[in-house]
Amino acid sequence: MYTGGIDPHTHLDMEFMGSGTIDDFFSGQAAALAGGTTMHIDFVIPVNGSLLSGLEAYEKKSKKSCMDYGFHMAITKWDEVVSKEMEIMVNEKGINSFKFFMAYKGSFMINDELLLQAFKKCKSLGALAMVHAENGDAVYEGQRRMIELGITGPEGHALSRPPVLEGEATARAIKLAGFVNTPLYVVHVMSIDAMEEISKARKSGLKVIGEPVVSGLVLNDSWLWDPDFITAAKYVMSPPIRAAGHGKALQAALSMGTLQLVGTDHCTFNSTQKALGIDDFQKIPNGVNGIEERMHLVWDTMVESGQISVTDYVRVTSTECARIFNIYPRKGAIRAGSDADIIILNPNSSFEISAKSHHSRSDTNVYEGWRGKGKVEVTISGGRVVWLNDELKVFPGSGKYVEMRPFSYLFNGIGKADAKYLSSLKAPVKRFRATT
Ligand code: DUC
Ligand code: ZN
Ligand code: ZN
Ligand code: ZN
Numbered sequence: 301m302y303t304g305g306i307d308p309h310t311h312l313d314m315e316f317m318g319s320g321t322i323d324d325f326f327s328g329q330a331a332a333l334a335g336g337t338t339m340h341i342d343f344v345i346p347v348n349g350s351l352l353s354g355l356e357a358y359e360k361k362s363k364k365s366c367m368d369y370g371f372h373m374a375i376t377k378w379d380e381v382v383s384k385e386m387e388i389m390v391n392e393k394g395i396n397s398f399k400f401f402m403a404y405k406g407s408f409m410i411n412d413e414l415l416l417q418a419f420k421k422c423k424s425l426g427a428l429a430m431v432h433a434e435n436g437d438a439v440y441e442g443q444r445r446m447i448e449l450g451i452t453g454p455e456g457h458a459l460s461r462p463p464v465l466e467g468e469a470t471a472r473a474i475k476l477a478g479f480v481n482t483p484l485y486v487v488h489v490m491s492i493d494a495m496e497e498i499s500k501a502r503k504s505g506l507k508v509i510g511e512p513v514v515s516g517l518v519l520n521d522s523w524l525w526d527p528d529f530i531t532a533a534k535y536v537m538s539p540p541i542r543a544a545g546h547g548k549a550l551q552a553a554l555s556m557g558t559l560q561l562v563g564t565d566h567c568t569f570n571s572t573q574k575a576l577g578i579d580d581f582q583k584i585p586n587g588v589n590g591i592e593e594r595m596h597l598v599w600d601t602m603v604e605s606g607q608i609s610v611t612d613y614v615r616v617t618s619t620e621c622a623r624i625f626n627i628y629p630r631k632g633a634i635r636a637g638s639d640a641d642i643i644i645l646n647p648n649s650s651f652e653i654s655a656k657s658h659h660s661r662s663d664t665n666v667y668e669g670w671r672g673k674g675k676v677e678v679t680i681s682g683g684r685v686v687w688l689n690d691e692l693k694v695f696p697g698s699g700k701y702v703e704m705r706p707f708s709y710l711f712n713g714i715g716k717a718d719a720k721y722l723s724s725l726k727a728p729v730k731r732f733r734a735t736t
Pocket of ligand 1: 311432536537538539565567586587588
C-alpha cells in the first residue's frame with residue numbers, strides 16, 4: 301500500500317500545433333487512476349498571452365475532472381501585463397510555478413533578457429521557475445538543414461534537435477537562475493547532456509530540480525526510423541526521445557538522486573492527428589502518452605530491477621512532487637489529515653500495456669506490448685475506491701482543484717544567501733585623480 305502517484309507534468313485538453321490533445325480532463329484522469337496516479341499538475345496555456353484568459357479556459361475544461369489536479373502556468377510571451385498577472389496567479393489563484401520556453405522560435409520562445417526578468421519575478425513571488433530547455437535558434441537552424449537535405453520524415457525531428465542543444469539550454473538556464481539566485485526546475489530532461497549540467501549545478505550547491513519523463517527513461521529513438529510513418533510519428537515529442545544509452549543514464553541519475561521525480565509529459569494525439577506531418581516532420585503534433593503507464597513502468601524498470609528501493613519509488617513518483625509544489629503532507633503521504641489517495645500495488649502480479657486495453661482515448665500507445673511486474677490492483681482517490689478488479693468507477697466533477705502556495709522548501713535560505721552576497725560587496729573604491 302503506497303500513497304497515490306502524482307504526475308507533475310501533463311497536457312490534457314490542450315490546443316497545440318494545429319490539433320487538440322485527445323485526452324481531456326476526464327479521459328486522461330480516468331486513465332491515470334487506472335494506473336495508480338491520483339493527482340496531476342497540468343500546464344495552463346495562456347490565450348493570446350493572457351494568463352487570466354488562459355486560466356478561465358482551463359477552469360472550464362477541468363470541470364469534468366474525476367481526480368484531483370493542480371496547475372502550472374505556461375508563459376508564452378513576457379511583458380509588464382504578464383508580470384502583473386503572475387502576481388494574481390500566485391496570490392489569488394493557487395498557482396506557484398511558471399514554465400518558460402527556450403524553444404519554439406517564433407511562437408512561445410523567450411530570449412535571455414526576458415528570461416532573466418521572468419526569473420526575478422518568480423523569485424519575488426516565491427514561485428518556481430520551470431524551463432523547457434532546448435536552444436530554439438539552433439533547433440530552427442537544424443530544421444532548415446534537414447529540409448535542405450530532403451529529410452522530411454519523423455527521424456528528421458530527432459536529427460534536427462540533438463542532445464547538445466538540450467545541454468546548452470539547460471546549462472544557460474541554470475546559470476541565469478543561479479545569477480538571480482532563484483530555484484530552477486528543468487522539465488522533461490531527456491539527455492545525458494542535460495542531466496550532466498544538472499548534476500554539476502547541484503554539486504556546486506545550486507537549487508536545481510531535474511524531472512525525467514517516463515518515455516525518456518525507458519524508450520529509445522530507434523522507432524523514429526521505422527518505415528511505417530505512424531509507427532515512427534507516434535514517438536515524436538520534444539525534446540526528442542534519444543538514442544539508446546541516454547535512458548539508462550537517466551535511470552542511474554534518478555537512482556543516485558541527481559534527478560528527483562518522474563513525470564510523463566502526457567500529451568496524446570491519435571494516428572489521424574499524427575498524420576498531419578506525413579510530408580513534413582515539423583507538422584507532426586509533438587507528444588506521447590504515459591499518464592496511465594508511469595507508475596507501472598517506474599516500478600518495473602527501477603524497483604523490479606533493483607535500481608531503487610520501494611521508499612525511493614514513493615519519493616520519485618509522489619512525495620517529492622508534493623514537497624516541491626508545497627502540497628505535502630496533504631498529498632504525497634499516508635497520514636491522519638492527508639487526503640486518502642492510496643494505491644495497492646502487487647509486486648507479484650504482472651501488467652501488459654496495449655492500446656486495446658488502455659483507458660486513454662488514443663488509438664496508439666508508445667509502450668505497446670510492454671509486459672512487466674508490479675500491477676496497481678486498487679486505487680483509492682479521496683477515500684473512494686475508483687479502480688478495482690480492472691474496473692473504473694469514476695464520475696465527472698468529483699475531482700478537486702488543489703491550490704498550491706508559494707515559497708516551497710526550495711526557497712529556504714535564499715534570503716540569507718542574498719544578504720551575504722550584498723554584504724560581501726565592498727563600498728565603491730575611492731580613486732584619486734593623478735595631478736600633473
Ligand atoms: N513537448 C511535447 O512533446 N509536447 C507538448 C509540449 C512539449 O514541450
Ligand atoms: Zn495499467
Ligand atoms: Zn516542454
Ligand atoms: Zn510538456
